[in-house]
Amino acid sequence: MRYYITIVINLVLSAVASADTIHAKVNGMVCGFCATGIEKTFKAQPQVKTVNVDLEMKLVTVAMKDGQTIDDARLKKLIGNAGYSVVSIERSK
Amino acid sequence: MKRKTLLLSFLTISFAGRSISLAKPLSYVGGTMVMQENDETGHTISLDYTFTPTEAFGLYVKQEENGKEILMITPELNTLLKRWNLPDGQGNIFNMSGAGVAHYRGNTQPALWTAFLADYESRRFFLSYEPRFVYDGNIEKSFWQRARVGIAPYLANYNDLNTWIMFQVDHHPAKHDHVVATPLIRFFYKTYLLEVGYSSNQHIMVNWTVQF
Numbered sequence: 001m002r003y004y005i006t007i008v009i010n011l012v013l014s015a016v017a018s019a020d021t022i023h024a025k026v027n028g029m030v031c032g033f034c035a036t037g038i039e040k041t042f043k044a045q046p047q048v049k050t051v052n053v054d055l056e057m058k059l060v061t062v063a064m065k066d067g068q069t070i071d072d073a074r075l076k077k078l079i080g081n082a083g084y085s086v087v088s089i090e091r092s093k
Numbered sequence: 094m095k096r097k098t099l100l101l102s103f104l105t106i107s108f109a110g111r112s113i114s115l116a117k118p119l120s121y122v123g124g125t126m127v128m129q130e131n132d133e134t135g136h137t138i139s140l141d142y143t144f145t146p147t148e149a150f151g152l153y154v155k156q157e158e159n160g161k162e163i164l165m166i167t168p169e170l171n172t173l174l175k176r177w178n179l180p181d182g183q184g185n186i187f188n189m190s191g192a193g194v195a196h197y198r199g200n201t202q203p204a205l206w207t208a209f210l211a212d213y214e215s216r217r218f219f220l221s222y223e224p225r226f227v228y229d230g231n232i233e234k235s236f237w238q239r240a241r242v243g244i245a246p247y248l249a250n251y252n253d254l255n256t257w258i259m260f261q262v263d264h265h266p267a268k269h270d271h272v273v274a275t276p277l278i279r280f281f282y283k284t285y286l287l288e289v290g291y292s293s294n295q296h297i298m299v300n301w302t303v304q305f
Binding site: 026030032033040041054056058080081082085 | 117119120121122123124146173176177178179180182183214215216248250251255281282283284286304
């Protein structure tokens with residue numbers, strides 16, 4: 001339930017911002033080192049505005065800069081390079 | 094000896110012993126990790142740079158104690174052999190290997206070592222097992238193994254202080270105390286990790302890791 005509530009909140013926030021927001025459910029994230037690896041990987045991408053990692057929800061939320069995006073294949077590769085597996089991806093404006 | 098160990102530990106000016114079970118020997122691509130361990134086996138420090146999702150390269154230095162006081166310096170390669178990313182946890186098998194030199198009482202020899210680390214970690218439980226094989230020329234040939242179990246008394250998120258209560262058992266036939274048990278507590282905040290324990294042979298353990 002909390003997962004869906006988080007998604008809804010993120011959808012509302014991203015709608016206000018009117019930019020792409022990606023919600024990726026990820027397996028294998030268990031600790032702060034995991035989260036840091038994902039956070040630093042995405043912060044190094046020029047298209048990314050913010051990134052948030054929620055270990056409890058197993059959710060990585062990536063807000064894109066206006067007019068920018070990262071496709072699913074690239075997203076899976078970036079999270080894979082950090083050591084984790086993408087289970088599902090949802091996008092919102 | 095104990096006073097020396099304590100002093101070196103707290104000042105962290107010594108060479109350290111990498112506890113491979115201290116943290117995973119890989120970070121994210123482009124990430125660098127410094128690990129240091131001070132315990133009853135000696136002092137180790139390692140610096141590793143992760144250059145692919147499954148490989149890290151670095152430098153490993155160990156000053157052994159509680160037996161022959163051997164200094165070993167080797168480059169090292171850490172390889173992720175297998176990872177299981179599970180909904181509520183992660184399992185891994187790593188290999189860590191190094192080749193360099195060992196020095197003991199004026200005698201310098203080629204040194205080779207290899208170790209395997211198998212671990213499972215969730216946000217609540219931790220298990221690991223690590224066998225290690227060391228060849229220091231005519232100075233010493235040794236094998237040691239380490240196992241750890243841990244439990245987190247509360248579930249922490251990324252921005253919280255993580256706390257783990259752990260129990261470690263070392264079996265080191267080449268040392269005076271073959272089997273050593275160490276209860277310890279691990280604190281973990283973002284990219285900083287600190288472990289403090291006290292072993293059954295009365296040595297304080299102080300380990301830390303920083304990832305950047």
